[in-house]
Structures are given as structure tokens and as C-alpha cells.
Amino acid sequence: MANKNSNAEPDFVYVLADKTVKTGDNVFLTCEANTSNVTAKWEKAGHKLQCVEGKHKLSTNGTRFSLEILNAKPEDEANYTVTLQNQSGSSSCSATITVEIKDWRKMEKKQEPMIKALKNFKIFSGEVKELRFLLHGPIGAGKSSTINTLKSIFEGHQFINCLTGSDSTGTSLTTKYEKFSIGPLPFVFYDVMGLESNEGKQSRGVRIDDIVNAFKGHIPDNYKFREDMPMIEEHRDYIISPTINNKIHCLVSVIPADRLSMMSEDVINKMRNIRAEASKLGIPQLVFMTRVDRVCELTSEDLGKIYQSKKIREKITMCSNKLGVTENCIFPVKNYHDEIRGNEQLNCLALQAFTQIVYSANDYIKNWSSKQKQVE
Numbered sequence: 529m530a531n532k533n534s535n536a537e538p539d540f541v542y543v544l545a546d547k548t549v550k551t552g553d554n555v556f557l558t559c560e561a562n563t564s565n566v567t568a569k570w571e572k573a574g575h576k577l578q579c580v581e582g583k584h585k586l587s588t589n590g591t592r593f594s595l596e597i598l599n600a601k602p603e604d605e606a607n608y609t610v611t612l613q614n615q616s617g618s619s620s621c622s623a624t625i626t627v628e629i630k631d632w633r634k635m636e637k638k639q640e641p642m643i644k645a646l647k648n649f650k651i652f653s654g655e656v657k658e659l660r661f662l663l664h665g666p667i668g669a670g671k672s673s674t675i676n677t678l679k680s681i682f683e684g685h686q687f688i689n690c691l692t693g694s695d696s697t698g699t700s701l702t703t704k705y706e707k708f709s710i711g712p713l714p715f716v717f718y719d720v721m722g723l724e725s726n727e728g729k730q731s732r733g734v735r736i737d738d739i740v741n742a743f744k745g746h747i748p749d750n751y752k753f754r755e756d757m758p759m760i761e762e763h764r765d766y767i768i769s770p771t772i773n774n775k776i777h778c779l780v781s782v783i784p785a786d787r788l789s790m791m792s793e794d795v796i797n798k799m800r801n802i803r804a805e806a807s808k809l810g811i812p813q814l815v816f817m818t819r820v821d822r823v824c825e826l827t828s829e830d831l832g833k834i835y836q837s838k839k840i841r842e843k844i845t846m847c848s849n850k851l852g853v854t855e856n857c858i859f860p861v862k863n864y865h866d867e868i869r870g871n872e873q874l875n876c877l878a879l880q881a882f883t884q885i886v887y888s889a890n891d892y893i894k895n896w897s898s899k900q901k902q903v904e
């Protein structure tokens with residue numbers, strides 16, 4: 529190389545290359561000049577790079593000029609430029625660093641092991657015929673759709689729109705205490721009438737005292753809830769001495785991700801009150817956050833990337849703050865909605881969430897069992 533040390537105008541032998549890294553990785557940008565008789569100036573997004581100790585490492589080795597960025601963070605994502613200069617002139621090149629967020633939760637990729645585990649699941653106590661889940665949440669949250677999704681996984685066919693309401697319905701479709709089974713599994717769902725709040729009017733939907741009655745096992749199947757009065761002992765169908773088989777074993781709050789920020793105080797307060805009542809009775813509680821495809825393009829295009837999505841993560845944090853639930857109790861799900869075919873990723877998300885509520889309900893049964901033994 530004749531002009532390596534001469535006063536030639538700087539030029540690049542190798543230019544910087546674009547890099548895509550995960551958070552926490554180190555990134556190495558390097559270029560090679562035609563001469564070592566140059567100084568290198570680095571820029572980030574068009575401004576002089578402010579070197580930070582422990583973050584940036586600049587180095588020169590003969591004709592090689594490098595920048596190392598340690599422990600990449602989303603804020604390191606930018607276009608970086610190096611300008612080589614000497615008395616004969618200058619030359620620049622740029623590269624973009626993209627920082628992907630690491631999966632913040634593990635996504636199960638195979639549905640079969642989860643399906644098998646649920647099919648073989650044995651309830652802790654032989655006295656308990658089935659684990660009973662109560663789904664509650666605002667109208668249009670996706671409660672019926674969630675049941676449809678699980679049914680379609682275990683019953684092998686699609687259940688689009690047979691139970692679900694339309695997006696625009698102003699009032700709830702579900703008014704009965706109706707039981708939904710999931711194939712032959714010992715798990716049943718009750719989908720209680722939506723929690724409504726109609727423009728300034730009082731909140732409607734199932735009364736909190738009736739939800740508590742359901743928790744405790746006083747409400748029979750197919751009871752039609754009334755807004756004006758709760759179920760009372762004097763009612764001919766009131767279950768006076770409920771057994772464990774009449775009670776609710778796990779509460780599932782269903783929250784639509786795309787409407788979270790618009791939910792009224794009224795509905796939120798009602799949900800918080802219901803959760804508080806469940807806590808008093810020792811009933812485990814989890815949250816299904818539905819309609820995730822509506823809030824994140826990345827997720828909508830590839831459900832497998834849901835746990836890399838910043839938007840979904842933000843929604844989970846928002847949901848956690850609003851409802852006062854820890855983030856690890858919130859499960860994002862997407863329901864069958866306009867799909868024609870089954871989708872394994874969609875099933876996996878639903879199955880992960882379902883598995884959690886099954887284990888939580890079973891924990892409730894374990895507690896109940898050990899209390900029974902103490903009494904005996």
C-alpha cells in the first residue's frame with residue numbers, strides 16, 4: 529500500500545456496517561482508511577458523540593478506526609458517522625445501529641405439550657368435579673371470544689362469532705349466569721354480564737353483591753341477573769348451603785388492550801372492588817389482556833414477537849397500575865376474530881394464559897383441602 533502513510537486524501541478501504549443487536553449486547557463499529565495519517569471524528573445522529581465512560585470505547589489501530597458501544601440500550605439506537613480528516617481533505621461514512629428489545633417473557637412455541645398437559649390435568653381434590661372460572665370485564669372486552677378461542681383449541685373447530693357481540697353494541701349480550709365447558713376438560717367458565725358505564729349514567733351490568741354471591745356459590749346455573757336487585761336468600765333458586773362445586777375458584781378480569789386508556793373511572797373502580805371482594809375470599813385473580821393485535825403493529829403482523837413489543841409492555845404496565853395487579857399476573861392474548869384457519873401462535877398464547885388460571889384455581893382447591901383437613 530504505497531500511500532498508507534503519505535498525505536493522501538482520506539478514503540475508506542472498508543466502511544461502517546449497519547448492525548442490529550439485542551439489548552445488553554456490545555456493538556462494534558469499525559472502518560479502515562487508506563492512510564493512518566488522519567484523525568477520526570465520531571457523530572451520533574448528526575451531533576458530536578459525547579463519549580461516556582463505561583459506555584463508549586474509541587480506538588485506533590494503524591489504519592483501523594473503531595467505536596465500541598457497551599451494553600446496548602434502546603437509546604443507543606441511532607445513525608453513527610465517522611469522519612476521517614487530514615490536511616488534504618476529509619471523508620465520511622455512516623451506519624445505523626438498531627437495538628431490539630430482548631423477549632421480556634418467554635413465549636411457548638409448541639401447543640401440543642400444553643394441550644396434552646391440560647388434557648391430563650388432575651384436580652388436587654377428588655371432591656371437586658371441575659375448576660370454575662369467572663370472567664368479568666367491560667362489555668366488548670372479549671370475554672365470549674376468549675371462551676370461543678379455548679373451545680376452538682379443545683373442540684377442534686372454529687367458533688367465530690357464535691357467542692361474541694359486535695364491536696358497536698352498546699349494551700351487553702350476556703345476562704345469564706351461563707356455564708361454558710371446554711371440550712371434555714374439567715374446566716368451566718362463567719361469563720358475567722359486562723360492566724357498563726353509559727356516558728355519565730350509573731354503572732350497569734351485574735351488581736357487585738351478585739358477583740360476590742357467585743363467588744360464594746349461591747347462584748345457580750342459568751340464573752338471570754337483575755340490575756335492580758341482588759339474589760337473596762328468599763329466592764327459590766338461591767343455593768343456601770353451597771359446596772366447593774358451587775363456588776368460583778379463580779377470577780379472570782378481561783381487559784381490552786386497545787380501550788384501556790379510555791376505560792371510565794367507574795368501570796375501573798368496579799373492577800377493583802370486585803377484585804377486593806375476591807381477595808377477601810382467597811380467590812386467585814389473573815388478567816387476560818385481549819385485542820393485543822389492535823395496539824401493536826409488530827404483534828399484529830407476527831404474534832410470535834409479542835414479548836418483544838414495547839407497546840404491549842407499556843399496556844401491561846398501564847393495566848397493572850389501573851387495576852392494581854402485578855404485571856406477572858397479566859396475560860396478553862389474541863382471540864380468533866377474523867381468522868379462517870387455526871394459528872399455533874395464537875393458540876400458544878391462549879394456552880399459556882389458560883394453564884396459569886388452571887394452576888391458580890388448583891392452588892385455591894389445595895388451600896381449601898388443607899382447611900378441610902384441619903376442621904376434621
Ligand SMILES: Nc1nc2c(ncn2[C@@H]2O[C@H](COP(=O)(O)OP(=O)(O)O)[C@@H](O)[C@H]2O)c(=O)[nH]1
Nearest residue numbers: 667668669670671672673692693695819862863
Ligand atoms: N382484533 C381483535 N378483536 C377481538 C379480540 N377479542 C375479541 N375481539 C372482538 O371484540 C368484539 C367483542 O368481543 P366479545 O367477545 O363479544 O366481548 P364480550 O362482550 O366481553 O363478551 C368482537 O367483535 C370480537 O370479535 C382480539 O383479540 N382481537
Ligand SMILES: [Mg+2]
Nearest residue numbers: 671672693702
Ligand atoms: Mg359476551
